[in-house]
Amino acid sequence: MVKNKIPGKHQPLKQQRHIDQLFAEYTAYHQHPTNKLLQVIFIPLFILGLFGLVWAIPFPHLKFLGERNDMFNWASVLIGVSIYFYYRLSPVISYFILFTLFILSYIITLIQQFQPNGSALWQVSLLILIIGVTGIWLGYAAEKKNPGFGVRLKHIFIAPAYLWHIVLNKFSVKY
Template identity: 40%
Template sequence: MAADKKYTDNKKQSPGTGNPARPDGKLAEQYFNEYAAGHQDAVNKTIHYICIPPLIFGLFGLIWAIPFPHLGFLGQYNGYFNWASFVIAIAIYYYLKLSPLISYIVLLILLGFSYIIIELLAWQAAGGFPMWVICFICALPSLNAIIYGNGREVTAAKPRLLFLSLAVAPAYFLHLLFKKLFVKY
């Protein structure tokens, strides 16, 4: 009997994590609740709404700008496959575990960012500013503003690591949008 109870208790948890399994969406809600608890200040919320998109775009562009080795089998697509491709794959996998709909929307957003970066690279080739400079200009002030906003939090549940907060932030904003639009995900 005790062995059966232990077996059913283990089935309710994701292997090796101790977190509830995702079929009922509890893991996503848990992340969103933790994120919301650490972002209570109205100014901080506003800063996040304004600064998360340019920060994500800037970081994505800076990762894109990291030199990637030339792979002959890619042919004409060598410039399109780079380190940012891995970021897209990892992000989609991460968000897919939270919510399929959120992962699809994030994929569309990242593809939009990719299009903008390709256009910036074309502008750079025509004599414009380097793409990485524009991305750096987007990312640095946004990051500074987010750090300032997080410093304003007076709640006991201050935002944890910036990287973890950055990973949850886009999904959290989509979660809020879906709530307002009454979309079940």
């Protein structure tokens, strides 16, 4: 049964989704144009560095995996947990995050192939992570806002989804 709208009566406001609340909070700390640019550049570098470091952590040999044991590492666990986290926020954005993680996985395998006798993956990843953190820190400095550690930690988890949110909004894709 559809209720008739009564003229002059206010309709209840639609409750804002949790992901929209997180994006609104993230946006509040990222207003300065320099900060916005730095986020677009350095958030992916930060994620690549962090993902590479997790990838480099030795994974135990599990007998039941057999020959496929070398296909699993701690980054596989991180992918699963990340996708679950983002899926709870927005299924559409979680698919784009999964796509992003596949691209990062490919980049990490390329780093491993090109560095067989050179720097270890963890060293390259640590360098990329430091560059990413420095860029993010410079963005916060340009903003002249100093969010607490808890807020920054939350922003680290929200930032990849926020970047996809910007792209999806440009193409009017509902997430």
